[in-house]
Amino acid sequence: MKKVTIGIILLVMASLVLMTGCGSNATNNTTENSEPNAANDAKKPEDTEGSGKEKVVNVFTARHYDVDSLLYEEFTKQTGIKVNEIKGTAEELVERLKREGESSEADLFVTVDGGVLNYAKQNDVLQPIESETVKQNVPEQWRDKDNNWVGVATRARVIVYAKDRVKPEELSTYEDLATDKWKGKLLARSSTSLYNQSLVASFVELNGEQKTEEWAKGIVNNFARGPEGGDRDQAKAIAAKVGDVAIMNTYYVGQMLNSKDAEEVKVAENIGVFFPNQDTTGTHLNISGVGLTKHTKNKENAIKLIEFLTGKEGQTILTQGSFEFPVNQAAEKPELLTAWGEFKSQQIDYAKLGDHNKKATEILNKVGWK
Numbered sequence: 001m002k003k004v005t006i007g008i009i010l011l012v013m014a015s016l017v018l019m020t021g022c023g024s025n026a027t028n029n030t031t032e033n034s035e036p037n038a039a040n041d042a043k044k045p046e047d048t049e050g051s052g053k054e055k056v057v058n059v060f061t062a063r064h065y066d067v068d069s070l071l072y073e074e075f076t077k078q079t080g081i082k083v084n085e086i087k088g089t090a091e092e093l094v095e096r097l098k099r100e101g102e103s104s105e106a107d108l109f110v111t112v113d114g115g116v117l118n119y120a121k122q123n124d125v126l127q128p129i130e131s132e133t134v135k136q137n138v139p140e141q142w143r144d145k146d147n148n149w150v151g152v153a154t155r156a157r158v159i160v161y162a163k164d165r166v167k168p169e170e171l172s173t174y175e176d177l178a179t180d181k182w183k184g185k186l187l188a189r190s191s192t193s194l195y196n197q198s199l200v201a202s203f204v205e206l207n208g209e210q211k212t213e214e215w216a217k218g219i220v221n222n223f224a225r226g227p228e229g230g231d232r233d234q235a236k237a238i239a240a241k242v243g244d245v246a247i248m249n250t251y252y253v254g255q256m257l258n259s260k261d262a263e264e265v266k267v268a269e270n271i272g273v274f275f276p277n278q279d280t281t282g283t284h285l286n287i288s289g290v291g292l293t294k295h296t297k298n299k300e301n302a303i304k305l306i307e308f309l310t311g312k313e314g315q316t317i318l319t320q321g322s323f324e325f326p327v328n329q330a331a332e333k334p335e336l337l338t339a340w341g342e343f344k345s346q347q348i349d350y351a352k353l354g355d356h357n358k359k360a361t362e363i364l365n366k367v368g369w370k
């Protein structure tokens with residue numbers, strides 16, 4: 001193994017100690033369950049217009065993984081450019097970009113959902129990222145067609161199951177989860193989670209509104225309990241035999257397997273990961289990405305940071321730390337992700353997830369998915 005790789009892995013292992021991933025609370029409809037940090041919210045981005053001042057990039061971010069800070073620190077170490085993270089929900093941050101307009105100090109907008117990235121674009125708070133390096137780092141499918149944003153990681157929303165009670169052969173599709181076979185056995189978090197909204201939005205796009213509503217009704221009928229907690233809590237409920245199968249993002253499994261909490265490790269060891277819809281529409285993927293703000297005052301440095309985040313080293317640190325899938329194929333993935341193998345994913349335009357968000361939440365409310 002190369003020296004640099006070992007260095008990266010050590011760095012990431014150190015970060016795992018700090019890693020918290022997503023909390024378990026439900027949120028409003030355009031954000032992930034980030035836990036707003038009062039100190040960070042209050043932090044003022046730095047103005048670096050003019051010369052002689054410290055070089056910075058101000059990042060408005062709705063992501064909440066400790067590996068991000070590790071990435072920014074590494075970037076600073078290599079370039080001398082300081083990164084200020086200003087956290088908030090995606091909705092809050094887009095509103096702030098709109099409200100502050102030209103006086104905004106934000107250089108980058110980072111968030112976890114393709115629909116939200118597009119929402120920012122539609123609200124005219126972004127501008128094209130002009131960089132050949134970024135284009136080479138990230139395949140076209142993970143870039144906005146006008147280059148207003150670019151993906152940094154993808155995340156699969158899969159089915160996890162109790163290894164001791166369910167055989168993978170019994171699993172097949174998301175649609176199958178809505179059949180009587182799983183009555184009283186299914187677990188999922190609240191419909192206020194953007195993850196579930198985007199999943200349902202993808203079905204609206206692929207299967208139409210009526211079929212999606214029937215599916216959601218079937219899912220609610222099969223719940224082992226009312227939706228509660230975050231994705232990790234569904235895995236814990238499987239371990240507690242509350243239910244046998246759950247809808248969950250893959251990276252939580254990786255994070256739990258590498259958790260400092262022995263109980264989490266045990267839970268994750270006893271669940272299997274199943275990529276549904278391999279013979280049909282593919283597994284639902286969501287994208288986390290970064291946009292260049294329209295009124296950035298540190299454009300050159302901001303683009304440098306995007307190049308770092310999407311480059312081989314940045315992508316290796318990211319995937320080793322968060323267990324998300326890298327967008328740059330040159331990244332060195334954790335063994336777990338390699339072991340899961342290749343899988344077929346939904347082929348849809350990520351902008352559509354945002355377009356169908358309203359319809360998706362209407363359906364979820366109508367069928368009583370709390």
Ligand code: FE2
Pocket residue numbers: 021022032
């Ligand atoms: Fe998350």
